Amino acid sequence: MKLSLIGEDSLEGVTLFHEKEKAKKFLDRIEGKKPLFVCVVATTETAKIPGLSAAGANPAITDFTPPADVELLLLGKCKCISGVPVTPDGIPTPALITMSALHLAKTPILIVNAGLKVRPMVPFVDLSGSPGRDIRTGKAVENVDELFHNAQILGEHLAGTCDYLVIGESIPGGTTTALGVLLAMGFSAKGKVSSSMPANPHTLKLETVEAGLRAAQIRPGDLKEQPLKAIEYFGDPMIAATAGITLGASDKAPVVMAGGTQMTSVLATLATLNKETLSKVAIGTTRWITGDSKSDLRGIVSEIASVPILAANLDFASSKHAGLRAYETGVAKEGVGAGGSAISAIAKSRGEITMNRLIAEIETNYEKLIGAR
Amino acid sequence: MKLSLIGEDSLEGVTLFHEKEKAKKFLDRIEGKKPLFVCVVATTETAKIPGLSAAGANPAITDFTPPADVELLLLGKCKCISGVPVTPDGIPTPALITMSALHLAKTPILIVNAGLKVRPMVPFVDLSGSPGRDIRTGKAVENVDELFHNAQILGEHLAGTCDYLVIGESIPGGTTTALGVLLAMGFSAKGKVSSSMPANPHTLKLETVEAGLRAAQIRPGDLKEQPLKAIEYFGDPMIAATAGITLGASDKAPVVMAGGTQMTSVLATLATLNKETLSKVAIGTTRWITGDSKSDLRGIVSEIASVPILAANLDFASSKHAGLRAYETGVAKEGVGAGGSAISAIAKSRGEITMNRLIAEIETNYEKLIGAR
Numbered sequence: 001m002k003l004s005l006i007g008e009d010s011l012e013g014v015t016l017f018h019e020k021e022k023a024k025k026f027l028d029r030i031e032g033k034k035p036l037f038v039c040v041v042a043t044t045e046t047a048k049i050p051g052l053s054a055a056g057a058n059p060a061i062t063d064f065t066p067p068a069d070v071e072l073l074l075l076g077k078c079k080c081i082s083g084v085p086v087t088p089d090g091i092p093t094p095a096l097i098t099m100s101a102l103h104l105a106k107t108p109i110l111i112v113n114a115g116l117k118v119r120p121m122v123p124f125v126d127l128s129g130s131p132g133r134d135i136r137t138g139k140a141v142e143n144v145d146e147l148f149h150n151a152q153i154l155g156e157h158l159a160g161t162c163d164y165l166v167i168g169e170s171i172p173g174g175t176t177t178a179l180g181v182l183l184a185m186g187f188s189a190k191g192k193v194s195s196s197m198p199a200n201p202h203t204l205k206l207e208t209v210e211a212g213l214r215a216a217q218i219r220p221g222d223l224k225e226q227p228l229k230a231i232e233y234f235g236d237p238m239i240a241a242t243a244g245i246t247l248g249a250s251d252k253a254p255v256v257m258a259g260g261t262q263m264t265s266v267l268a269t270l271a272t273l274n275k276e277t278l279s280k281v282a283i284g285t286t287r288w289i290t291g292d293s294k295s296d297l298r299g300i301v302s303e304i305a306s307v308p309i310l311a312a313n314l315d316f317a318s319s320k321h322a323g324l325r326a327y328e329t330g331v332a333k334e335g336v337g338a339g340g341s342a343i344s345a346i347a348k349s350r351g352e353i354t355m356n357r358l359i360a361e362i363e364t365n366y367e368k369l370i371g372a373r
Numbered sequence: 374m375k376l377s378l379i380g381e382d383s384l385e386g387v388t389l390f391h392e393k394e395k396a397k398k399f400l401d402r403i404e405g406k407k408p409l410f411v412c413v414v415a416t417t418e419t420a421k422i423p424g425l426s427a428a429g430a431n432p433a434i435t436d437f438t439p440p441a442d443v444e445l446l447l448l449g450k451c452k453c454i455s456g457v458p459v460t461p462d463g464i465p466t467p468a469l470i471t472m473s474a475l476h477l478a479k480t481p482i483l484i485v486n487a488g489l490k491v492r493p494m495v496p497f498v499d500l501s502g503s504p505g506r507d508i509r510t511g512k513a514v515e516n517v518d519e520l521f522h523n524a525q526i527l528g529e530h531l532a533g534t535c536d537y538l539v540i541g542e543s544i545p546g547g548t549t550t551a552l553g554v555l556l557a558m559g560f561s562a563k564g565k566v567s568s569s570m571p572a573n574p575h576t577l578k579l580e581t582v583e584a585g586l587r588a589a590q591i592r593p594g595d596l597k598e599q600p601l602k603a604i605e606y607f608g609d610p611m612i613a614a615t616a617g618i619t620l621g622a623s624d625k626a627p628v629v630m631a632g633g634t635q636m637t638s639v640l641a642t643l644a645t646l647n648k649e650t651l652s653k654v655a656i657g658t659t660r661w662i663t664g665d666s667k668s669d670l671r672g673i674v675s676e677i678a679s680v681p682i683l684a685a686n687l688d689f690a691s692s693k694h695a696g697l698r699a700y701e702t703g704v705a706k707e708g709v710g711a712g713g714s715a716i717s718a719i720a721k722s723r724g725e726i727t728m729n730r731l732i733a734e735i736e737t738n739y740e741k742l743i744g745a746r
Contacts, residue, residue, distance in 0.1 A: 036533075036534055074526055074530075075526075106533065107533070108530040108531070108532075108533030108534050109530050110530065113499070119499075119501070121501070121519075122523065122526060123498055123499065123500050123501075123523045123524070123526055123527040124498065124499055125496055125497065125498050125499070126486070126492075126496065126497055126498070126499045127496050128492070128494070128496075146494075150495065150496045151496070153447055153448075153495060153496055154496040157447075157481040157482050157483065158481070159481075160407075160409075160479065160480070160481030161409055161481050161534035161535055162534055
């Protein structure tokens with residue numbers, strides 16, 4: 001069975017959102033192939049700035065969101081917290097989507113700790129990274145070169161274990177650190193990064209980055225050719241690790257960068273360090289990101305490189321559960337590689353896993369985990 | 374090209390040492406297939422008992438041997454020590470063999486830290502294990518259940534990334550801890566475990582285990598049905614992790630247990646916990662182990678289960694280098710999955726990588742690393 005084209009820019013469950021031809025080609029390339037899902041997790045103190053992130057019931061608890069997310073992926077339940085990570089309004093983590101997609105498609109999972117405060121109670125790859133600092137200090141990531149280099153070695157070996165990689169992330173506050181890297185490198189990302197909240201706090205994000213720029217005495221664009229410095233000053237450990245793994249792997253295996261606007265900071269890093277990598281990657285995300293009026297993934301990507309964007313047509317409008325329907329109001333939107341894992345489940349099964357089947361699986365898992373009926 | 378049979382029990386470079394029919398079947402099954410090499414590393418304070426281990430220039434430095442070994446595998450050189458790990462006589466680590474075999478066959482590598490004192494400066498999977506204690510305390514391994522369970526989860530996912538696993542180990546003092554587990558479980562392993570020294574210190578090993586048995590008030594055989602307890606009291610973190618990974622993986626992928634007599638403690642664990650696993654595994658080792666008159670791998674295995682043993686016909690007798698010729702006198706013999714990785718390189722390449730080519734590669738790497746000419 002081949003994935004069939006529905007209209008001019010959509011296949012079963014997947015929209016060719018940007019660079020359609022390249023997107024179609026990429027999808028053809030991964031169809032029926034065996035992926036490895038890698039989830040890169042880290043924390044940044046930046047997430048504790050009130051009002052910045054909804055990836056946790058409150059800012060203090062964001063340290064637990066990434067380890068809880070990956071426990072959910074590997075165990076089907078969390079261990080370091082009770083229940084599952086939720087937004088302040090109680091809306092569950094997109095890891096629920098990822099977990100459902102990966103389990104349906106029987107995709108193997110590897111967790112990568114790029115710098116966590118709380119260790120997950122599951123196996124994970126350690127890259128000797130440290131938790132990220134508040135970017136207002138202008139000293140965001142320690143030992144970024146070692147972290148990046150370790151990630152690159154890991155990527156080289158992981159590429160030998162699969163046909164392609166899907167790399168997702170979980171790091172609360174990650175769109176603000178992405179904005180930091182993009183602005184320091186001179187991209188016009190102001191007002192364009194996404195948010196886990198319906199009302200995107202663009203002003204607060206910009207103020208946060210500007211405080212960091214002042215502290216480090218860097219003007220926007222000063223670090224155009226120095227992405228690792230931009231990450232060191234204003235980024236987070238996830239960006240360094242994901243860029244390193246992708247760079248290490250892309251020689252042998254294509255990579256789905258599974259995330260929203262955060263992944264553009266990874267893309268900007270790769271575009272500077274090794275342009276050849278760009279022909280091996282695609283961004284895979286959700287339609288909640290590509291349809292978001294308060295961010296502009298396509299705009300940022302276009303400024304960096306000619307890289308395709310695929311969007312999983314996840315739609316919870318008809319869900320029985322208010323907690324899932326909330327996604328349609330702009331809560332969460334993406335994270336833990338939700339969009340990319342959905343795309344890869346459809347592609348791996350050559351469409352046998354339909355979007356409807358995936359959504360039904362998500363509903364079932366929601367009921368099991370949240371106890372709703 | 375098919376691996377050709379040379380005589381009745383040998384193929385190009387590989388001897389069917391035990392359970393010949395099963396060994397041949399296992400080799401057929403992995404021929405041309407894609408392995409993942411996993412190196413499980415840990416330390417035990419047991420290694421610091423003077424005269425017990427030669428896996429380091431002196432007992433105090435054995436903490437650095439496993440991290441240095443895996444740095445050699447991933448980087449082609451060590452970072453946490455200068456040079457490479459050597460015996461007290463300056464004979465280099467068998468990781469040199471493993472590294473040569475894996476690089477020739479382009480086999481991906483994953484390092485698993487089951488409990489190290491010194492962190493390797495390369496990426497590794499963390500199983501939340503702690504370094505092993507001196508088994509004379511009768512309290513060898515902390516949190517063995519958590520370690521085993523984490524390893525099992527890892528094994529389940531790794532099995533989805535390859536056709537089969539090759540699992541090697543690096544833990545100085547590991548044959549004594551293996552003896553501890555075997556005796557506690559009631560196997561007659563006395564005088565049968567191997568050694569990295571030509572003169573196997575059997576008496577010292579037995580005294581060490583007996584001190585542990587006394588401390589824990591356990592008689593030989595008391596833990597026949599409780600391998601995890603035997604590991605907790607008298608084993609090491611490597612045994613728990615390797616058993617867990619193998620158990621988790623073997624449902625989907627066969628496993629080459631790449632090591633000498635240490636692997637029999639893993640086998641004993643699996644034979645008690647899940648007999649079905651036994652049909653999916655083989656021990657892969659070196660002819661220095663199978664030809665050793667001072668240990669009895671076949672004897673121990675026979676008592677546990679009907680599992681095949683394959684031996685790589687590594688032979689350094691004609692080497693230009695005294696440091697390699699020393700292997701023919703019974704130094705080192707095995708470790709870091711040397712034998713299993715050699716077998717897997719030959720099988721993966723369907724014999725295109727011959728034993729001669731592998732030995733030439735080892736010589737070249739020896740010259741690069743030791744600086745000899």
